[in-house]
Amino acid sequence: MKGDAHSRVKRWPWTMRSLPTNPNGDFSSALPLGVAPSPHSVTLVEGLQMTQDFVHEPVLAAEVVNAMAVEDGIIVDATLGGAGHSALLLERYPQVRIIGIDRDPIAREAARRRLAPYGDRSTVVAGDFASMATLVRPLTHDVPIRGVLMDLGVSSPQLDDGSRGFSFRYDAPLDMRMDTTQGETAAQYIASADVYELADLFREHGESRFAGAIARSVIAALPTTTSELVSAVERAVPAAARRRGHVATRVFQALRVVVNDEEAQLREGLDAAISLLAPGGVLVVMSYHSGEDKVVKKFMLEGESGGCTCPPQLPCVCGAISTLEVTRHGAILASSDEVERNPRARSARLRIARLKELA
Template identity: 40%
Template sequence: MTAINPEELSHQTVLLDEAIEALAIQGDRVNGVFVDGTFGRGGHSRKILSLLGPSGRLIAFDKDPYAIANAAQIQDSRFTIVHESFAEMDRQLSNLGIAKVDGVLMDLGISSPQVDDAERGFSFRNDGPLDMRMDTTRGLSAAEWLAHEDEQKIREVIENYGEERFAFQIAKAIVARRTSESISSTRQLAELVAHAVKTREKGKDPATRTFQAIRIFINKELEDLEIGLNAAYASLAPAARMSIISFHSLEDRIVKQFFASKVKVPQPDRRLPIRTVDLPKPEMQLISRLKPTEQEVMRNPRARSAILRVAERLSGAD
């Protein structure tokens, strides 16, 4: 039913088996409806399709037009690809006539093919145009944003999204440089940051945090994640699960806090008479928190920072 893309063979999907197993696609659920919020190069989607029954259905989302083109190779009537962020999940599922789903998977961050393609501008390791957009069909590129944004905003983005302590010096250097030449390539930005950063972390390029910060901002990754988590939860049927893989602390903090808000309930004032039936009930229960094994990290060093968090919607939740 599915076509294998050679490019997919070079991309190692992180926590593939663990993330899919967490969705519990078994029993009657094999003919349920599932969502892959980040199709990427299709590793998770293909695995889900291999487990679904003949009446099962998979809806996948991605902002990246290259991912959409890759998804077009899957010739399977059970599969639908949507060229949108998972932040649009509730609206898009409604358009497809889907009220509830049996599980949602999100593999956050960027994929290896995105990083390795110099033309995408995500990496400082190979010179290329300073783009960084996941969806190259809309929005400002990183170069366009840096050319016009004020110094304070650039500093805030690098400091907040990159947790970079030299954000002030980097922003100042960017604004100074653009008065004499445009910053249009990844190498230009990486070299500028290297000169602005005063101390180096062992084993980490000085441009790492700045590139991460600008990428997150340009693609509205954290805003989309907060919206997407709420949209995913609202779409869950009773006993359905959310399986979320994050790759850096900012993402993981949002996922962790979201799940905590659904698991914890406000405690009643003990001084007030209250019946057990009136007590608030949790909306979800935590299922697991996993990290890649040492063997997986050895095979794929990019997996080292990944964290999988899984939670299940309780049957009594509204």
């Protein structure tokens, strides 16, 4: 083991820097000291071009908007993306302001453009949602936060942008960072990992049968592009077992999760969301894989039970304090119509909880 993957990813503090506007439009000077720019660091010109094409259809849009049901105050959109949900929320709730966070500079730029018609009703903030409390508090001016939305994972433009390395469908440098201005790329992560760490990672993400073989093949290849990674996976897994790209899907997802420190981000982000909400405020979380959904479900149920250890049929005597009310048990899923229109809605799981008004 050469070290903990998350601690390596976290080696650079998640403080945000404003993007440099030097004449070359080169963002690489925003990289931490000692980190070489990735071969495909996004230039300002490319970034602007991408924001023109940033189209992400918000998943379970009506359900998210209805779940918020707020009259006034602030909604924090902790995963702003292309601001699809945020724009709908601003339309539906005319007294509400949005503070939107995203760690992806291209997403933020697209969101700014999308929200421009709403003037000062929206504020776009650079950063990660684990730091949501610190980022948002100075911006509220004591206006209560009535809702927090977390629409986890990556957006369609991130997946479909062939240059970012999130998808095995496009040959690209193996990057996978949502925040292209800092941290290790997937290629750098692989180069500094060992075979046991990679095998554990792939196992955790559902690739139990071939995790060891894939890890050995990946370490032997040290891929720097998506197609090299796919080839390394293919060499390790017999063709019959590679059903419709599922193995590559899981390997790519596992690497994306570790490169972006998504597990710690989610746990810290959920705590931060609760710390921000005003009593009665709503937490709306949408996840796209079972590992994430389990964390969200457990967090909400523990908030509801307050960690109570009493037998369910008896009144609580252990002193647990319930802080959350889960407004609907069981996740909300997309309808077959929505999935047909937007296949990315297929794996979405929406969960909603309300912060209780404590007596």
